[in-house]
Amino acid sequence: MIWLVSMYLSSMLFLVLGSVLNLGLSLLCLEKGLSWFIEWEIMSLNSSSIVMTLILDWMSFMFLGFVMFISSMVLFYSGSYMSGDMNVNRFMYLVLAFVLSMAFLIISPNMISILLGWDGLGLVSYVLVIYYQNEKSANAGMLTALSNRIGDVAILLAIAVFSGSGGWNFLFYVDNMPKSDSSWLVCFLIVLAAMTKSAQIPFSAWLPAAMAAPTPVSALVHSSTLVTAGVYLLIRFSPALESSNSRLMLLLLSSLTMFMAGLGANFEYDLKKIIALSTLSQLGVMMSILCLGYSQLAFFHLLAHALFKALLFMCAGSVIHSVKDYQDIRMMGGLVYHMPLTSMCMNLANLALCGTPFLAGFYSKDMILEVAFMSPINLVIFILYALATGLTVCYTMRLVYYTLSGSFNLGNLYSISDESSIMTSPMIFLSVGAIAGGASLSWLIFPCPYMICMSFMFKTLALSVSVIGGAIGYVLNMSAVSYELNSIKLYNETVFSGSMWFMPYLSTRGVSEKFLMLGELYQKVGDNGWSEYYGGQGLYFVLTKSSGYLQVLQDNSMKLYMLSFLLWVIVIFFSMI
Template sequence: MIWKIYMNFSSMVFLMIISILSFTYSIYLIFSNSTTIIEWEFIPLNSSMIEFTIIFDWISLMFLSLVCLISAMVLFYSGEYMKNDKNMNRFMYLVIAFVFSMSMMICSPNLISILLGWDGLGLVSYILVIFYQNEKSANAGMLTILSNRIGDVAILMSIGLMFTLGNWNFMLYAPLITDDNILIKSLVILAAMTKSAQMPFSAWLPAAMAAPTPVSALVHSSTLVTAGVYLLIRFSPALEASKTQSFLLLISALTMFMAGVSANFEYDLKKIIALSTLSQLGVMISILALGFPLLAFFHLLTHALFKALLFLCAGVIIHNAKDYQDIRMMGSIPGFMPLTTMYMNIANLALCGAPFLAGFYSKDLILEVAFMSNINIIAFSLYVMATGLTVSYTLRLIFLSLTTLFNTGSLSNMTDETKTMTNPMMSLTLGALMSGSLLSWLVFPNPHLICLPFLFKTLPITVTIIGALMGYLLNILKTNHNMKSLALYPVKVFSSSMWFMPLLSTLPASLTPLKISSILQKAMDKGWSESLGSQGIYRNSMSMSLKIQTMQENSIKLVMSSFFIWLIIIMFVMI
């Protein structure tokens, strides 16, 4: 146990040092307006050169700093959360391998070298999802890795297509990828959609909650799910004034709305936060599709901090509630865990965009820029409804898990005394409080003027208030056992099941091959193979042996007499 805690602490210190150095160097690169690129040339191939490239600009280093910070907090937190697990060493090594794969992807501007980190993320995430070895985890892991393999194949195909440009450095050659090379754009967008779980590949993100909660805090806040957004940010010069922008905007807006609706009908604490992550990923990709990649990157940074904090708070509650994840089985937590409750409320308010918290600076700015842009009424309506739904499911989460009657089991030991778990949460809380203003000064040093009418300017706060009232009133009706809502039971089933996406994601992969194999089994194994194979040979052999046995039993007279009788009958008929 001493060695495990020492490994846990040393990993945290190492990652914190990298985080501080990366953040300091990124600030230097911002003010010096410079970039560092390191290249190793491996194989000359005709007119192209296969090379390993690492880029250090302010975007990659700032994102790397954030990933290392959250990873350090998660590793230190895991020292208490996973201390009774037999495979804690394996867990630590897997998390470190995951951070290394993400670092490879962040610092690679080359499609060939980015594939190392991209595939590493998919493989290690699969191993982490099936960490608890049961049937549910195995199914979730298969759904996760098969969905992500679609994006991996798209990256491989885009590598082949970019051979026509003579280089695989997509940062340098992205402006040259016009609508004449729309297939390359489509493949990169497909890869980003699968990794960031956009429709119709959204089913794997809530399913991946089968992993341990520290993994969820790391994977679903700042690493795996944001890899697709980060790739599109790097690829954004190729998306400007492109035919693919409208498609990307519509898909991301639908994802944002679908996740908000589903979260309002979900009762699993971790899945509610996962659907919240899915909604915010839709926000990032939608503003990126409108042509504002820096805004998407800004929201990516702020969202990672308060979403990791929200997952860690959920992990503490689940850990103390004897591994219950149903929010109906909780309640009256502030009396037992006031510190965790405070951290969780700060994270929830940042998610809702409460003024002067991290989410306010990025989310409110994204909404105002989107309202000022030239978007259609469908995207505008989805933006507005998704904003209200975010506040609605957040208030529902707070109401059912924190403020209702005490429903936790009598054996639960609800306490805040574990410093190994509360100290990382305190660090992330400071990030959720101050990162918005700090990063806004760094990312947007020059002020920009946003001109909106009064109604549009006050629309986000109006929708926020309406969403909060809806979430609170609907749950009050539920606690009074008002069953009128069951009249809309088909709508509830459709909404809570993520628009049947888990079913649609698994049916083609499971039923179609099984149906084909069943038809082949009936036609071949139980059909022609049996008729021409062993059973047919057996029947023919038995028939021949019976005839031979009849002849051997001196029944030749019967055969001859029957022959003459039939001959006489035939001659009589012919006459």
């Protein structure tokens, strides 16, 4: 136990010191305009050098600092949350491996070295999703691994296309890439890889399924590591996307993703899946504003979202831990009287998610909406933006009603309180980030103030749809708890909206099962069939028979000599005739 305490405390201390150092270096780079590019040549192949490359600029330092800060809070939080687990040491090492993979991804501007972080994230995420060894976790882990494998193959194909450029340091090519012939293919492959990692339609099913992992992992994955890897890669590739047709495709899909996730969260009853769908919605926001050409704004929202989303998952984990591992929000209620500190932090994170003025989410989300409304988007994208904003507040108020302010629905023998200071201390630190993080980041990333002039209707549109969505989310759910189940009257619409538009079915039995059956048929007919008959086994049979004949020839048999002499005489006789 002494070693265990020192394990999570020393890990937290190491990551906090790394976070402070990286944030300090980020401020230095912002002030002085510095960036470092470090390169080691591993080998040279056909005049192309395979190198290990690092890019150290203000963006990588800042993102790395946020990842380390949130990871340190998650590890400290895990010291209490995972204390009853038998393999808690393995869990700590897996989380540290996850952070290391993300660090490799952040500081790699090279397509080959970026695979260290990209594949490391995929592998460690699979191991963490199947951490609780049951059938549900195994299915969720397989869906996560197979979905992310599509992105890995896209990265490998992009490396192959890049080999014609003479190198794989993509930062040197993104500015001139629109002028090259293969730019459309590279952009398509990079967008495909980012869509799988950041779970955009049609690869959205794995993100709620990954909630089978322990809650501290969810707090880390859904805030600053795995799901943001695709957004970060596109931020680095943003100059090449400006004139690409892939950008228009991604804009539509990301807008549909944030609408679909917001709609599905209003029909979900699993606490962790509701927060996972809110992450999916915010990823759609980041991707859509990135497609409009505002990469720094997407990075700003990525960092601000990481702070309050990690806080929201930690509060959800504290609630789940206290109510004896129930995750159904209908089995909670009235927690504000029993867990006041957790309820305060959870409300703070919820308000930041909704974009409440002067919290972290307001500075990035409000600016994103205003910039999007000023951009040359069509009516469909505009309506999806407005509806997704209203749905965000709607499911947030629904969550507040069912868990915090509604009637107490638990049994009589529950002891619910904020007793564990190890779990509440990181929540307090992240609450400070959820309050002051947005303003601080806006001053650092956008030091020059810009005046966004819009009409009164457009300026107040975000606030109006938020207030309407919040009122609908709270009032409708107050009236829904009655003897009449109104959702039964619209059963088909409810099932369609609450099932992420049947995407989990399409991603498993609908598509994956067909491909797996096709692979099984190919294995029977090809690998174990004709290819075996004419390939390895057939060649083995021919060589075995041939060696047998050679062995007979080399046995010095008298019968063989007599037979060969007789054949020789017959041949001579017929030749003389």
